[in-house]
Amino acid sequence: AQSVAQPEDQVNVAEGNPLTVKCTYSVSGNPYLFWYVQYPNRGLQFLLKYITGDNLVKGSYGFEAEFNKSQTSFHLKKPSALVSDSALYFCAVRDPYYGQNFVFGPGTRLSVLP
Amino acid sequence: NAGVTQTPKFRVLKTGQSMTLLCAQDMNHEYMYWYRQDPGMGLRLIHYSVGEGTTAKGEVPDGYNVSRLKKQNFLLGLESAAPSQTSVYFCASSVSAMADTQYFGPGTRLTVL
Numbered sequence: 001a002q003s004v005a006q007p008e009d010q011v012n013v014a015e016g017n018p019l020t021v022k023c024t025y026s027v028s029g030n031p032y033l034f035w036y037v038q039y040p041n042r043g044l045q046f047l048l049k050y051i052t053g054d055n056l057v058k059g060s061y062g063f064e065a066e067f068n069k070s071q072t073s074f075h076l077k078k079p080s081a082l083v084s085d086s087a088l089y090f091c092a093v094r095d096p097y098y099g100q101n102f103v104f105g106p107g108t109r110l111s112v113l114p
Numbered sequence: 115n116a117g118v119t120q121t122p123k124f125r126v127l128k129t130g131q132s133m134t135l136l137c138a139q140d141m142n143h144e145y146m147y148w149y150r151q152d153p154g155m156g157l158r159l160i161h162y163s164v165g166e167g168t169t170a171k172g173e174v175p176d177g178y179n180v181s182r183l184k185k186q187n188f189l190l191g192l193e194s195a196a197p198s199q200t201s202v203y204f205c206a207s208s209v210s211a212m213a214d215t216q217y218f219g220p221g222t223r224l225t226v227l
Contacts, residue, residue, distance in 0.1 A: 004156075034215075043118070043204055043218035044157075090156060101173060102147070102216065104156035 002027045002095040004105035012111045013081045021076040021108045023091030032094040033074040035065055037087045038107075044090060050074060061085070081112045116140050118219035120205050126225045127195045135190040135222050137205030145208045146188040147172075147216065148180060150201040157204065163188055164211075195226045 003026045013019045025031055032051050036044040048059025055067045065076045074091060091105040121136040137146065144165050149157040159172030163182040177199060179191045188207075192199060203222045208214040 009154075036218075041221075043220045044206075044216075045218070046215045049215065092157075101159055104149075104158075106154050106156045 002031075002093055002101070002103050004091050004093050004103050006089075006091055006105040006108045008108050009106075010109045010111065012113060015083050015112050015114050016080050019078050019081040019085070019110065019112070021089050021091075021110060023074045023076065023105060024072050025074065025091070025093045026072065027093060027095040029095055033065075033067060034092040034094075034102075035059065035063070035074075035076050036090045036092060036104075038090065039087045047076070047089075081110075083112045083114050086110055086112045118205055118207055118217050120203075120219040120222050122222060123220070124223050126227065127192075128227050129196060131195050132191070132193050133195065133224075134192075135203055135205075135224075137188045137190070137207075137219060138186055139188075139205075139207040139217070140186065141207060141209075141217065142185070143207035143217070144185075144210055145214070146182065147206045147208075148178070148188065148190045149204045149206065150174065150199075151204060151221070152201050160190065160203075195224075197226045200224060200226045 005024045034049045035047040038044045048057050050057045050067045058064045063078050088107045090107050118139045147162040148160040151157050158174045161180040163169050166185040169180045181189045205219040206216040208216045
């Protein structure tokens with residue numbers, strides 16, 4: 001079965017510093033991997049995805065993520081954090097062997113401190 | 115372009131009452147989904163639809179029913195609400211299948227007393 005883990009409930013980082021939000025996954029086949037962000041009282045917004053090809057994926061708002069097959073990870077990164085990046089971040093995976101189920105991680109709350 | 119809209123935004127029910135949540139999308143997407151979001155659990159798929167007139171069960175379908183009579187609308191029904199169904203419900207849509215980005219509505223906060 002497919003699963004997603006986000007080992008940190010909360011990540012705190014100072015404005016201007018690099019940030020990393022971790023994600024690991026477990027699937028049977030080749031995964032489709034996604035990152036979404038949720039601001040307070042809002043729906044989820046798409047940030048980026050990995051389907052195939054280059055392991056480094058660039059997305060919205062300066063975020064990027066690196067697919068690492070050997071470590072089954074897909075960590076979200078940004079070189080310089082902004083206070084406005086403070087939000088709840090979700091990693092999600094789709095396994096082509098398991099149909100339409102789109103499995104989300106539990107979320108990581110990012111706080112960027114001024 | 116409204117994207118994905120959900121009605122209502124908030125609702126309080128008593129145990130045993132019924133209600134329907136409406137999701138509408140104006141992007142001509144084939145696929146639509148209903149999720150529930152609970153603290154510390156991420157989003158869990160309730161039901162989904164791969165096209166007008168079709169529905170299928172997701173991870174947590176019990177206690178819910180859905181209908182997709184029109185391509186742009188996806189309805190989620192609770193026949194007899196239970197406190198365990200207190201949650202935030204999100205609708206999403208996508209162009210087609212596996213690799214596609216999902217677009218989410220703003221959510222409906224449901225409380226069952």
